[in-house]
Amino acid sequence: MLVEGRNLTRDQNIESDVVIVGTGAGGATAARELVDAGFKVVLLEYGAYVRAEEFNQREETMAERIQGVRGWLSSEDNSLFFTFCTVLGGTTVHYWADCEEIPDHRLALWHERHGLPAQDFAQWKPYYERVGAYIHVSEVPEHLTNRNNRIIREAAGRLGLHGHQVLHARKDCVGSGYCMTGCTYNRKQSQLVTNVPHVLKNGGDIYTQCDVRRILVENGRAVGVEAQVIDHPSRRPLGPKVRVRAPIVILAAGALNTPVVLLRTETANSSGLVGTNLYCNPGVASYGVMDDPVEMFRGVPNAFTVDHYLKARYRDEAMNRFGYGEGENGYIEGGYIMLTSSTHPGYTGALSPGFGAELGSFMQDYNRLISQYSVLDDENPGRVRLDGDGNAIYTYSSHGVDLLKIRDFLLKSARILLEGGAREVILPTNRTIRIRNAGDIERLADWRIRPNDIAMAGPHPMGTARMGPDPRTSVVAPTGETHDVKNLYICDSSVFPTSLGVDPSWTIMARAAMTTDHIRSVHRPGAGG
Amino acid sequence: MHDPLSRRELLRRGVWGTPLLAAATGLAACSGGCAGYAAYVRDEDAARLQFFTPKQFAIATAAADVLLPGPADGFPDHRELGIVRQLDAELSQWEPVRSADLPLLLSLLEHGTLLFGHSLSRMSRLDLEDRRVYLAGWGDSGLNVRRSGFIALKGLLAFYYFAHPATWPAIGYDGPWMDRFEIPAVDVGLPA
Numbered sequence: 175m176l177v178e179g180r181n182l183t184r185d186q187n188i189e190s191d192v193v194i195v196g197t198g199a200g201g202a203t204a205a206r207e208l209v210d211a212g213f214k215v216v217l218l219e220y221g222a223y224v225r226a227e228e229f230n231q232r233e234e235t236m237a238e239r240i241q242g243v244r245g246w247l248s249s250e251d252n253s254l255f256f257t258f259c260t261v262l263g264g265t266t267v268h269y270w271a272d273c274e275e276i277p278d279h280r281l282a283l284w285h286e287r288h289g290l291p292a293q294d295f296a297q298w299k300p301y302y303e304r305v306g307a308y309i310h311v312s313e314v315p316e317h318l319t320n321r322n323n324r325i326i327r328e329a330a331g332r333l334g335l336h337g338h339q340v341l342h343a344r345k346d347c348v349g350s351g352y353c354m355t356g357c358t359y360n361r362k363q364s365q366l367v368t369n370v371p372h373v374l375k376n377g378g379d380i381y382t383q384c385d386v387r388r389i390l391v392e393n394g395r396a397v398g399v400e401a402q403v404i405d406h407p408s409r410r411p412l413g414p415k416v417r418v419r420a421p422i423v424i425l426a427a428g429a430l431n432t433p434v435v436l437l438r439t440e441t442a443n444s445s446g447l448v449g450t451n452l453y454c455n456p457g458v459a460s461y462g463v464m465d466d467p468v469e470m471f472r473g474v475p476n477a478f479t480v481d482h483y484l485k486a487r488y489r490d491e492a493m494n495r496f497g498y499g500e501g502e503n504g505y506i507e508g509g510y511i512m513l514t515s516s517t518h519p520g521y522t523g524a525l526s527p528g529f530g531a532e533l534g535s536f537m538q539d540y541n542r543l544i545s546q547y548s549v550l551d552d553e554n555p556g557r558v559r560l561d562g563d564g565n566a567i568y569t570y571s572s573h574g575v576d577l578l579k580i581r582d583f584l585l586k587s588a589r590i591l592l593e594g595g596a597r598e599v600i601l602p603t604n605r606t607i608r609i610r611n612a613g614d615i616e617r618l619a620d621w622r623i624r625p626n627d628i629a630m631a632g633p634h635p636m637g638t639a640r641m642g643p644d645p646r647t648s649v650v651a652p653t654g655e656t657h658d659v660k661n662l663y664i665c666d667s668s669v670f671p672t673s674l675g676v677d678p679s680w681t682i683m684a685r686a687a688m689t690t691d692h693i694r695s696v697h698r699p700g701a702g703g
Numbered sequence: 704m705h706d707p708l709s710r711r712e713l714l715r716r717g718v719w720g721t722p723l724l725a726a727a728t729g730l731a732a733c734s735g736g737c738a739g740y741a742a743y744v745r746d747e748d749a750a751r752l753q754f755f756t757p758k759q760f761a762i763a764t765a766a767a768d769v770l771l772p773g774p775a776d777g778f779p780d781h782r783e784l785g786i787v788r789q790l791d792a793e794l795s796q797w798e799p800v801r802s803a804d805l806p807l808l809l810s811l812l813e814h815g816t817l818l819f820g821h822s823l824s825r826m827s828r829l830d831l832e833d834r835r836v837y838l839a840g841w842g843d844s845g846l847n848v849r850r851s852g853f854i855a856l857k858g859l860l861a862f863y864y865f866a867h868p869a870t871w872p873a874i875g876y877d878g879p880w881m882d883r884f885e886i887p888a889v890d891v892g893l894p895a
Binding site for chain 1: 769770771772773775776777778789793796797798800801835838839842843847848850851852853854855857858859861862863864865866870871873874875876879880881886887888889890891892893894895
């Protein structure tokens with residue numbers, strides 16, 4: 175049963191085996207796993223149910239209707255804006271559907287520096303396969319690989335850079351390019367068109383427009399949640415409340431919102447770490463101007479990723495093992511992957527270089543642009559906290575080695591775009607930087623980037639309720655259950671101890687399946703806590 | 704340590720200087736009747752404002768005149784497209800904690816000319832070239848908070864401007880498919 179909050183006229187008091195907060199990659203996957211095991215599951219979603227025909231392929235409308243904070247949530251110093259969705263299906267409704275696996279060196283880091291149990295990729299592989307089947311993971315076919323991707327793939331090949339054809343979650347894609355505004359055709363395999371309908375068909379209940387204000391905790395055990403029904407898209411409170419009592423509570427509201435629920439409830443935070451360690455894989459764009467039309471905005475946005483610089487490289491060989499967390503000292507290069515990028519006119523304009531006539535001149539080349547976008551393996555985290563009035567405040571400002579990585583990405587990308595035939599490369603800084611040859615790149619070798627010199631996005635929030643074995647240094651145990659509150663589980667990217675450095679959606683799903691395996695091993699449907 | 708001055712910290716510490724802030728705030732309190740703003744605010748716009756005061760609308764318009772391309776660059780006039788009006792409507796939907804800085808930013812843009820632009824004229828009274836130089840100074844500033852203001856205002860205006868279909872012919876974007884092609888959505892079993 176799908177209940178839209180707008181249709182509720184009175185309070186709801188519900189009993190269930192499991193209540194899950196959030197319907198994105200983590201929540202909907204956990205729900206599917208648990209309804210299939212016979213659990214009665216209720217999901218509460220902050221956003222609304224937006225139907226395929228409402229995805230009108232217009233940026234300004236869909237920012238308002240599907241994106242978190244209407245698309246305009248920025249860090250406190252405004253140096254980065256977070257891109258995420260509050261809608262049935264979560265951020266997968268606007269994601270690019272890239273499916274990346276966790277790198278081995280990141281698992282090793284999490285084991286040796288964060289105390290997680292030793293794991294190699296072989297232990298994760300069955301989970302990726304299991305949840306990958308839900309979203310039909312496959313390699314992007316050639317006919318959906320647009321000219322932007324082909325140019326960059328060939329240029330990277332000529333330069334001897336390693337890359338890969340992307341695995342994606344699409345089925346019978348028509349190549350419209352409208353992934354970020356929500357797929358009008360239900361071809362992108364978001365949670366909205368995969369696990370959400372599966373859950374509904376198999377007895378799960380979903381309530382939309384529910385702002386979960388509090389986790390109910392009794393005698394150290396989670397026993398349910400309370401939510402305020404809200405209007406859509408204004409998000410203003412409506413009259414009714416929804417209370418769900420359940421012996422298993424799963425938070426899957428994403429790394430920006432899960433800590434807010436915990437902080438407002440003042441629970442599961444004996445470590446003081448809830449909301450800290452906010453990583454987000456900052457993204458900056460680079461643009462090359464070709465002589466002929468490219469139409470980067472059609473086809474699959476990112477079909478080819480340059481992963482040559484995934485691990486940061488340091489002068490001291492010993493620091494190259496993890497390629498992460500070593501700071502500026504001895505940094506040489508890397509620490510990011512390079513997506514092939516595509517944005518529609520509104521976001522291209524917002525992230526563009528210069529202003530006025532210069533901005534106009536750049537945009538006149540819009541359909542001749544080739545572009546890359548960084549997924550930066552950030553090392554210096556921000557924080558989610560509450561102000562005195564209970565409002566969530568997001569602090570994040572790139573600094574230290576992360577700014578060196580951004581510069582390195584932009585200059586390496588310039589080399590690739592020039593190799594691809596761009597007559598000039600344009601970096602989207604407040605004062606436009608134009609690169610026409612290798613000499614121009616050389617001259618920028620010592621360029622010092624500052625926050626707010628360049629528009630940045632944070633597409634992959636994670637880390638704000640980190641996982642680990644020690645309750646003093648982590649929020650969540652390796653089982654997925656919080657250290658402090660029994661039967662309270664977290665199934666989203668909050669639990670990652672560090673940045674992932676690649677698209678996290680598939681890993682969030684795989685990690686949710688691991689947690690639900692644990693839940694099924696210690697709880698029985700209908701048996702209470 | 705990274706740049707430690709957030710917007711709120713800056714305001715709390717009064718780094719911009721209490722006199723400037725007082726002046727900005729006092730001047731901001733003027734209604735749309737303040738001399739010199741009429742050229743930027745039509746009566747029908749003033750009557751429909753949901754977030755901005757008429758003066759704030761005028762300042763945002765004066766900034767947009769410089770931040771956005773226009774007819775001289777082969778683009779539509781943002782005023783005819785109602786971009787600042789659209790921004791006003793959007794901001795009216797934001798939570799106060801997210802939108803509170805925007806009026807202050809506009810006041811400082813308008814009256815920061817003395818401190819940052821070495822001019823006795825407020826921003827909206829500068830000619831277009833002087834305004835362009837003044838705003839470029841915000842984008843290049845050594846103060847993170849000024850760069851932040853620049854990037855926020857330009858980003859918001861540019862988003863709504865280029866998301867507007869009237870700008871698409873100039874950039875070679877042929878627009879949404881759903882108005883042009885009949886492609887059925889796959890039935891995934893969700894309620895209608």
